[in-house]
Amino acid sequence: MANNTAQLQEKSHPMEDLLRMDRMPHIWCSGCGLGSAVTAFVEGLKKAGVSYDKTAIVSGIGCTGRVAGYLRLDSYHTTHGRAIPFATGLKLANRDLTVVVFSGDGDLFAIGGNHLIHAARRNVDINVICVNNFIYGMTGGQNAPTTPLGAYSSTAPFGNYEMPFNLVGLAAASGASYVARWTTMHARRLTDSIATAANKKGFCFIEIVSPCPTVFARKNKGGTGLDMLKEFQTRAIIDHDADPTTIPLNMDNEIVCGEFVNDDRPTFWENVQAGIKARLEKFANWEEMQSNSRKISHKKDRKYTSSRDSSIMRRNT
Amino acid sequence: MRFWEKPFGKEKPKTICGEIHIINDRCKGCSFCIEYCPRNVLEVSKDFNKKGYHPPIVVKPDMCTFCGLCEMICPDFAIFVIEKEDE
Amino acid sequence: MFKKSRLIGEYFMQGDIACAEGALAAGCRFFGGYPITPASEIAERMAMRLPLLRGVFIQYEDEIASIAGILGASWAGAKSMTATSGPGISLMTENIGLGMMMEAPCVVVNVQRGSPSTGLPTSWGQSDMMQARWGSHGDYGSISLVPNSPQEFFDLTITAFNFSEKYRLPVFIMADALVGHMTEKVVIPPVEELEIIDRKYTNKKPEDYLPYDYGKNLIPDFAKAGDGYRYHTTGLTHDKRGYPNMTFECQNELVPRLVNKIKNHVDDISLTEEYDIEGADVIVISYGITSRTILPAITMAKKKGIKIGYLRLKTVWPFPEEKIRKLSKKVAGFVVPEMNLGQISLEVERCAHNDSIVKLVPHPGGGIHKFEDVLHAIEEVAYGK
Ligand SMILES: Cc1ncc(C[n+]2csc(CCOP(=O)(O)OP(=O)(O)O)c2C)c(N)n1
Ligand code: SF4
Ligand code: SF4
Ligand code: SF4
Ligand SMILES: [Mg+2]
Numbered sequence: 108m109a110n111n112t113a114q115l116q117e118k119s120h121p122m123e124d125l126l127r128m129d130r131m132p133h134i135w136c137s138g139c140g141l142g143s144a145v146t147a148f149v150e151g152l153k154k155a156g157v158s159y160d161k162t163a164i165v166s167g168i169g170c171t172g173r174v175a176g177y178l179r180l181d182s183y184h185t186t187h188g189r190a191i192p193f194a195t196g197l198k199l200a201n202r203d204l205t206v207v208v209f210s211g212d213g214d215l216f217a218i219g220g221n222h223l224i225h226a227a228r229r230n231v232d233i234n235v236i237c238v239n240n241f242i243y244g245m246t247g248g249q250n251a252p253t254t255p256l257g258a259y260s261s262t263a264p265f266g267n268y269e270m271p272f273n274l275v276g277l278a279a280a281s282g283a284s285y286v287a288r289w290t291t292m293h294a295r296r297l298t299d300s301i302a303t304a305a306n307k308k309g310f311c312f313i314e315i316v317s318p319c320p321t322v323f324a325r326k327n328k329g330g331t332g333l334d335m336l337k338e339f340q341t342r343a344i345i346d347h348d349a350d351p352t353t354i355p356l357n358m359d360n361e362i363v364c365g366e367f368v369n370d371d372r373p374t375f376w377e378n379v380q381a382g383i384k385a386r387l388e389k390f391a392n393w394e395e396m397q398s399n400s401r402k403i404s405h406k407k408d409r410k411y412t413s414s415r416d417s418s419i420m421r422r423n424t
Numbered sequence: 425m426r427f428w429e430k431p432f433g434k435e436k437p438k439t440i441c442g443e444i445h446i447i448n449d450r451c452k453g454c455s456f457c458i459e460y461c462p463r464n465v466l467e468v469s470k471d472f473n474k475k476g477y478h479p480p481i482v483v484k485p486d487m488c489t490f491c492g493l494c495e496m497i498c499p500d501f502a503i504f505v506i507e508k509e510d511e
Numbered sequence: 512m513f514k515k516s517r518l519i520g521e522y523f524m525q526g527d528i529a530c531a532e533g534a535l536a537a538g539c540r541f542f543g544g545y546p547i548t549p550a551s552e553i554a555e556r557m558a559m560r561l562p563l564l565r566g567v568f569i570q571y572e573d574e575i576a577s578i579a580g581i582l583g584a585s586w587a588g589a590k591s592m593t594a595t596s597g598p599g600i601s602l603m604t605e606n607i608g609l610g611m612m613m614e615a616p617c618v619v620v621n622v623q624r625g626s627p628s629t630g631l632p633t634s635w636g637q638s639d640m641m642q643a644r645w646g647s648h649g650d651y652g653s654i655s656l657v658p659n660s661p662q663e664f665f666d667l668t669i670t671a672f673n674f675s676e677k678y679r680l681p682v683f684i685m686a687d688a689l690v691g692h693m694t695e696k697v698v699i700p701p702v703e704e705l706e707i708i709d710r711k712y713t714n715k716k717p718e719d720y721l722p723y724d725y726g727k728n729l730i731p732d733f734a735k736a737g738d739g740y741r742y743h744t745t746g747l748t749h750d751k752r753g754y755p756n757m758t759f760e761c762q763n764e765l766v767p768r769l770v771n772k773i774k775n776h777v778d779d780i781s782l783t784e785e786y787d788i789e790g791a792d793v794i795v796i797s798y799g800i801t802s803r804t805i806l807p808a809i810t811m812a813k814k815k816g817i818k819i820g821y822l823r824l825k826t827v828w829p830f831p832e833e834k835i836r837k838l839s840k841k842v843a844g845f846v847v848p849e850m851n852l853g854q855i856s857l858e859v860e861r862c863a864h865n866d867s868i869v870k871l872v873p874h875p876g877g878g879i880h881k882f883e884d885v886l887h888a889i890e891e892v893a894y895g896k
Contacts, residue, residue: 118445120445120447126501131500132449132452133500137452137453137454137477138499142499143456143496143499146496146497146498147496150496291499294493294497298496331454332454332456333455
């Protein structure tokens with residue numbers, strides 16, 4: 108048998124086309140859920156049938172932030188918290204792309220929290236996958252905006268005093284078109300969710316509850332990655348009809364999973380187009396403008412005599 | 425968990441089964457695959473890999489149903505199954 | 512077709528508007544920004560013009576998002592720009608460093624106000640000059656252009672795009688509230704007369720392409736998202752594949768290259784304007800709006816019989832070190848009037864070494880230099896105190 112497996116190693120991993128195998132093994136700890144999340148992402152992309160050449164992945168900083176570096180896609184490892192505005196620029200400047208942000212809870216909800224709620228509000232056509240490990244993994248287990256009340260972290264040695272964010276609730280309340288929560292245990296459902304989001308327009312948000320045995324579990328007597336998965340298994344329930352704003356996570360309550368929001372509302376770019384069109388129809392034929400933007404843009408020899416311009420000097424802050 | 429039963433009075437039907445591939449040196453010994461395999465195909469090996477972890481070892485290859493769960497749950501891309509048709 | 516859809520001819524135009532028009536002429540099709548006096552007019556103009564050119568305008572939630580957004584757009588192949596003032600630049604600095612590290616072409620306009628902090632929102636200054644050079648942490652080469660009129664704001668915006676595309680980095684335009692809010696004649700030439708440079712796209716096949724492989728000029732060829740190259744880029748120290756590599760060797764190859772790709776091309780990047788430099792005893796070095804407000808002092812000095820030369824820096828960074836070094840061997844000294852309490856004068860001092868005197872004429876911003884002060888400094892240098 109041993110012989111048999113050794114020989115079989117020659118075959119290549121089926122995800123090789125989407126992973127940067129020259130960078131394996133990855134930096135994540137034994138029992139960390141991040142690898143499982145990446146597998147689900149890769150399977151989800153395959154299932155969605157999107158073109159890999161037209162898919163870009165953007166990450167911030169953190170253990171989860173390293174995801175971009177392991178995927179064989181156009182991949183951008185940006186600064187802490189800024190993956191969403193970067194991805195917004197990428198998407199708007201090339202609207203053929205499928206743009207996915209893959210980052211951590213601290214990255215997306217602490218330092219980058221403002222970007223997240225605004226991108227959801229605008230309904231920019233990007234997907235955001237947030238790996239929630241309840242902690243700052245990369246920097247060694249400090250408090251995150253998701254750390255449950257009372258949980259220990261290296262900056263909460265007496266237990267965390269702060270209320271955590273309920274990520275799905277926040278995303279839904281900010282206007283996301285699609286909101287789901289799964290754990291890394293729910294490999295198949297998570298994969299389906301990622302596939303759904305990949306083909307859905309508008310701002311899609313998926314929270315992946317993931318074990319961090321190295322820092323979160325160690326501080327909170329959570330055991331190994333396997334122990335954490337088993338705990339998720341006992342705590343998780345699936346309820347697609349749950350109101351996402353009512354299902355926060357704490358140390359030992361139910362982890363309510365499911366697809367909570369799946370709406371269609373106009374995206375940022377659709378609204379931009381509609382707005383310009385409505386305004387310009389008064390002046391000219393929109394189709395004509397599309398084919399010849401010059402005509403509308405300006406009468407060639409109009410001069411800017413600037414009663415308006417000079418008044419600006421009087422304006423304040 | 426049982427995925428199929430032997431239909432009464434018939435010979436063993438054509439079944440799908442998986443051929444398991446383990447990339448020993450990539451494994452970080454988390455045991456996810458071993459724990460979540462519904463057919464208990466895998467066990468912890470006594471051997472160490474290069475990094476000092478115990479990778480899984482296939483103990484009941486014939487039980488594998490190609491469900492793919494081990495591949496999906498492995499965080500280190502260290503195990504995968506490909507379909508094999510049994511007679 | 513896009514290139515033509517812009518204004519041509521003579522206009523009476525505000526500096527900020529001229530900047531926006533310059534960007535459009537250069538091919539800018541993505542603007543991300545956040546309102547701030549005295550730069551808001553650039554965003555307002557872009558909001559009006561870009562959609563008609565099928566470009567993208569987005570008002571982000573803050574300046575950090577704005578700079579991150581234009582970097583993203585740059586990777587999608589768009590020429591992108593943001594415009595702000597001191598407080599906004601302070602927020603942007605981390606991601607300006609990311610742009611330097613990733614080598615993403617884009618343009619950052621700083622319409623300087625009186626600083627520090629909120630300072631003088633509606634008034635001007637030149638006190639962000641060092642921030643433009645050293646604002647983000649770490650070593651990197653950087654380019655800053657300083658216009659002194661709405662016309663030049665238009666011209667240098669085009670130049671800034673050209674440099675950013677050519678050398679692959681975020682390029683600063685360091686205007687100030689006076690130039691930004693001044694309304695003057697601006698001539699916009701037909702597109703054929705403008706030199707527009709586009710980034711060099713790789714002609715390699717995806718399998719052979721390395722995103723950070725470079726040739727003699729130290730500048731890697733570009734590949735944009737969605738073209739099948741599936742490359743990686745990161746703010747971490749990276750090798751030619753764009754993969755993080757935490758070794759001294761990699762750091763030692765990457766960071767000096769980021770500095771040298773600019774340093775080696777100073778002659779191309781450095782734009783200056785000089786008058787009566789030959790045989791001068793005293794040279795006045797100035798940049799931006801100061802170069803106009805101190806002109807009377809130069810005229811007076813000349814009348815007094817002082818052999819005075821005048822050097823105006825349109826490119827402040829990279830600093831024209833060689834030029835100043837050579838001049839410092841020939842002249843008695845330099846007078847550097849600037850609207851801060853001594854920034855570029857330090858550079859001049861460094862280059863003049865001990866060969867000649869360097870006299871700063873400081874001004875905290877919010878007004879203009881008294882020409883007597885400048886004249887006094889010129890006289891001091893000319894007559895040896
Ligand atoms: C501006 C800035 N501040 C702080 C850091 C340090 N830092 C790196 S990762 C990180 C936390 C990441 O937490 P999270 O997003 O939850 O990712 P995880 O490691 O848990 O996956 C911090 C604070 C940084 N890189 N940049
Ligand atoms: S520190 Fe935690 S999140 Fe980071 S790799 Fe290790 S287990 Fe994963
Ligand atoms: S494919 Fe399924 S049955 Fe086969 S080893 Fe993996 S988990 Fe077990
Ligand atoms: S899940 Fe992967 S890493 Fe964990 S024991 Fe199995 S093969 Fe090894
Ligand atoms: Mg985290």
